Amino acid sequence: MKQPCRGDPLQTFIEIDKLSKTYHSEGGDVEAIREVSLQIGKGEFISLVGPSGCGKSTLLLILAGLIDPTSGSVVIEGRRVTAPQTDMGIVFQDPLLLDWRNVLENIMIQIQIRRLKRSLFEQRAFDLLARAGLSGFEKKHPYELSGGMKQRVSICRALVHNPSTLLMDEPFGALDALTRDQMNLDLQRLWHGSGKTIIFVTHSISEAVFLSDRVVVMSPRPTTIEELLPVELPRPRKLDTRETADFGKYVHRIRSLFYKSGVLQNEE
Helix, strand or coil: CCCCCCCCCEEEEEEEEEEEEEECCCCCEEEEEEEEEEEECCCCCEEEECCCCCCCHHHHHCCCCCCCCCCCCCEECCCCCCCCCCCCCECCCCCCCCCCCCCHHHHHHHHHHHCCCCHHCCCHHHHHHHHCCCCCCCCCHHHCCCCHHHHHHHHHHHHCCCEEEEECCCCCCCCHHHHHHHHHHHHHHHHHCCCCCCEEEEEHHHHHHCCCCCCEEEEECCEEEEEEEECCCCCCCHEEEEEHHHHHHHHHHHHHHHHHHHCCCCCC
């Protein structure tokens, strides 16, 4: 039996309203985002998928309050975003671990920077490492870890202060295919039951469908939303889910939108 989206868009957690962003430079203006509107429910897993340079990362930075929009607004739980958000975790494609810190200390730097009380969060760091399959690696240094393990550490670091929202900017893009598959399973497990809202940027159509409650299909720059696609596949999802006809229909729909917009082109 198919299950509905975990988040409820009718109970809006994040509201993006007519958001636009233009970068100004001596070489001319670049319009990155044009009047994007989107409502996200609490606890939803949303993926943004689109061509390179279409403004996906810019949208995440605006959500985090790290850059300002040119026009429009972002409202989170009724509060307009006008400054960097403290109740968020961010994961980038590069794990950005400090070589001279061990795994535990790389995670706890989040607590140090935020000037939170270490004793209140250290056990949470151990628990996150256990859920990520990294128990026993607390004292290891980054050079002793594989690429996938490093990225697991960066996810734990983003979650250790227990944020309500996790922003992920192509976190698995640099990993090999097998490791990426495992990371998809690991992320699904970490998210399941957490109540956290995740906004996930990816270039992989199948990854977006596998992970998401809804997929936001974005146009070439200046980006607009081509389609907002609910993914009504049972959870938890297994890798075999990708071989089902229902999964294939979602992938085909998104791919057809990219053919229509000229992002993908058939060979003559």
